[in-house]
Amino acid sequence: MAASSPSRKRALDEDGDAATSAAPSAKRVPTVNPLNGRPFSSTYHELREQRMKLPVSGFLDDLEKRLRTSQVVIVEGETGSGKTTQIPQFLVHAGLGTEAGGKLVGCTQPRRVAAMSIAQRVADEMDVKLGEEVGYTIRFEDVTSDSTVLKFMTDGMLLREAMADPELEKYGVIVLDEAHERTLSTDVLMGLLKEVLARRSDLKVVVMSATLDAGKFQDYFDGAPLLKVPGRTFPVETYFAAQPERDYLEAALRTVVQIHQSEPEGDILLFLTGEAEIEEACFRLRHEAESMPKELGRLDPRPLYSSLPPKQQRKIFDPAPAASVPGGKPGRKVVVSTNIAETSLTIDGIVYVVDPGFSKQKVYNPRVRVESLLVSPISKASANQRSGRAGRTRPGKCFRLYTEKAFHEELIEQTYPEILRSNLSTVVLTLKQLGIDDLVHFDFMDPPAPETMMRALELLNYLGALDDEGHLTQVGERMSKLPLEPQLARMVLSSSELGCAADVITIAAMLSAPTPFMRPKGQETEAREAKSHFSHPEGDHLALLHAYQGYEESGFSQDWCWENFIDSRAMKQATSIRSQLENIVRRIGLSVTGMAPGSRGYYPLIRRALTAGFFMQVAHLDRTLSGHYLTIKDNQVVQLHPSTCLASKPQWVLFHEFVQTSKNFIRTCTAIDGDWLVDVAPHYYDLRSFPKCEARRDLEIIYLRKAQELKKGGGRAAAAASSA
Ligand code: CDP
Numbered sequence: 001m002a003a004s005s006p007s008r009k010r011a012l013d014e015d016g017d018a019a020t021s022a023a024p025s026a027k028r029v030p031t032v033n034p035l036n037g038r039p040f041s042s043t044y045h046e047l048r049e050q051r052m053k054l055p056v057s058g059f060l061d062d063l064e065k066r067l068r069t070s071q072v073v074i075v076e077g078e079t080g081s082g083k084t085t086q087i088p089q090f091l092v093h094a095g096l097g098t099e100a101g102g103k104l105v106g107c108t109q110p111r112r113v114a115a116m117s118i119a120q121r122v123a124d125e126m127d128v129k130l131g132e133e134v135g136y137t138i139r140f141e142d143v144t145s146d147s148t149v150l151k152f153m154t155d156g157m158l159l160r161e162a163m164a165d166p167e168l169e170k171y172g173v174i175v176l177d178e179a180h181e182r183t184l185s186t187d188v189l190m191g192l193l194k195e196v197l198a199r200r201s202d203l204k205v206v207v208m209s210a211t212l213d214a215g216k217f218q219d220y221f222d223g224a225p226l227l228k229v230p231g232r233t234f235p236v237e238t239y240f241a242a243q244p245e246r247d248y249l250e251a252a253l254r255t256v257v258q259i260h261q262s263e264p265e266g267d268i269l270l271f272l273t274g275e276a277e278i279e280e281a282c283f284r285l286r287h288e289a290e291s292m293p294k295e296l297g298r299l300d301p302r303p304l305y306s307s308l309p310p311k312q313q314r315k316i317f318d319p320a321p322a323a324s325v326p327g328g329k330p331g332r333k334v335v336v337s338t339n340i341a342e343t344s345l346t347i348d349g350i351v352y353v354v355d356p357g358f359s360k361q362k363v364y365n366p367r368v369r370v371e372s373l374l375v376s377p378i379s380k381a382s383a384n385q386r387s388g389r390a391g392r393t394r395p396g397k398c399f400r401l402y403t404e405k406a407f408h409e410e411l412i413e414q415t416y417p418e419i420l421r422s423n424l425s426t427v428v429l430t431l432k433q434l435g436i437d438d439l440v441h442f443d444f445m446d447p448p449a450p451e452t453m454m455r456a457l458e459l460l461n462y463l464g465a466l467d468d469e470g471h472l473t474q475v476g477e478r479m480s481k482l483p484l485e486p487q488l489a490r491m492v493l494s495s496s497e498l499g500c501a502a503d504v505i506t507i508a509a510m511l512s513a514p515t516p517f518m519r520p521k522g523q524e525t526e527a528r529e530a531k532s533h534f535s536h537p538e539g540d541h542l543a544l545l546h547a548y549q550g551y552e553e554s555g556f557s558q559d560w561c562w563e564n565f566i567d568s569r570a571m572k573q574a575t576s577i578r579s580q581l582e583n584i585v586r587r588i589g590l591s592v593t594g595m596a597p598g599s600r601g602y603y604p605l606i607r608r609a610l611t612a613g614f615f616m617q618v619a620h621l622d623r624t625l626s627g628h629y630l631t632i633k634d635n636q637v638v639q640l641h642p643s644t645c646l647a648s649k650p651q652w653v654l655f656h657e658f659v660q661t662s663k664n665f666i667r668t669c670t671a672i673d674g675d676w677l678v679d680v681a682p683h684y685y686d687l688r689s690f691p692k693c694e695a696r697r698d699l700e701i702i703y704l705r706k707a708q709e710l711k712k713g714g715g716r717a718a719a720a721a722s723s724a
């Protein structure tokens, strides 16, 4: 950090007042960047003009004043008012909380895409190179350096950092952005920060939220001052559907085309729920656009979702295409986005919003321990945020594809905080590692349901991370060092003991990256054929392993990926995740070895290691249910996902994911041996606590056979002893 301190001092020397030296104000325009001593570029000056016009810029001095007297300040402001882009960089220049000893300003974001995109924007605005003075950190990706003074990161990442640095000593100011989203990690961070603030009087916290329920944050932070940034928005006319729509995607596409044909100039923002849907919408809109008259201007769809490569993500900010023919109408961009465009990213020029009323939301059923992402109706608060996006630059229109009656009678007021809809095992492990043993009295803004908490403790106990008193064990301590969900972490640790960590780490990395198998439209057959080369009759985890091994053998070649319908970006990510996991495992002091691929016993050993982590996610083939599976203990009827490469229906399968659609599917499945379950998790497969079912009968047979073998083995040993 030493490297960054002199430059900050220079800021003070030059203008005499660090707070206003490079923050947008009407004062004298600086010519030299105080952060790196380089002259400002012309882009800097252009952006500076824009920044000065943002509503938030008139409030920065006020924010500074309040932060000088209060450790916590809540900032509430309309989306697009400049909170995210302006406040963190202002805090850097003001030196608040960072004056003593070169500390960082950290700003959390609920979403990876937002963290990356905003870091890039702020680096541009501050006229520095991304990764130097301004950087970002998301899971498995760290784009910062020794000279970083402002760091954007996901809230989950800051939580992980807290595990290594419980006082968050690195930071002078922490900005919790998008607090209204109430993500699981932000909620836990708020509770932790309350404790850290009491111990560290030099720490400042700024909690930022869109215009939603800021009073609740004030109450939580013991009456912290609230700074309200008035919005600068234009009126938005809202239209509802006259009749409920049967297919919201069809309705959405129709609406976009109608807007393009009959409404005046202005870009469109369409909210959909996920990658596949968004890509399909863009594909069909592009197709539709081809048959439109040239005078109408080009309809130009641009997707936005979290797994989209950053370069493509940035295209949403490029202006709409010009007129295609002289005298014709200008083109129109249609940003087709997930919820991320609701409050996290502001796109200028949007005049029309199309809102089908759905988003993908996490739901958790603690009884069957299943967390899934379901397309669900949004809340009224979300609907209002969405329509607000149409009035950024001038009066706009919002087309809601549901009836006014449905809006009033069916939508809930606010989306429930994620903590009430999540599996908490990772959070509980984190808190335990932080020494917070009394979870019941932890100051959650909304305490989670007791059953959910119990389920998390139980899972960690079964995995051996917590002992029967609920204290962290050595295994738990090690598990918490791996940035993986508890079952994956357990699987990796066990694989080291078994001597197959080299391969199991690969599988964990592949499971943490996006799926590598691509199925481009129109080439489904070729893609399926390509995928079959990686298949293994015993399971999908092994197919992932094969894909990685193929990639590695090709010398990490992009061409190889292309030829094999493998997503090279997913593979790059997996490779980086893999090496980070391997480093952590070595740092813990465990070995990373593996058998020769394909040798005798190679696959069974790997499958056994998978079982050591996922013995609670197992299904048993039910012969009475015409080939369906029943999940262990919960007896949910499930089917193998059609994408599986399992050659037959094994009696026992372990699954990575439970997918709830019209039917229940288990996805990414691998065949395992019933014996292993009894070996690795006798406490879980204890028949005294096992419901009556076919699986139980099979287990009884296994136990019986094992007892007999033991007896026989014992008898033989006794005979050997007596003959000696
Ligand atoms: O955080 P908040 O919603 O208050 O606003 P912001 O994200 O700081 O955005 C302020 C303004 O910056 C927006 O109105 C956009 O015009 C602009 N911006 C941009 O042009 N390009 C980006 N990548 C990010 C922001």
Ligand code: MG
Binding pocket: 080, 083, 084, 085, 177, 343, 344
């Ligand atoms: Mg923001």
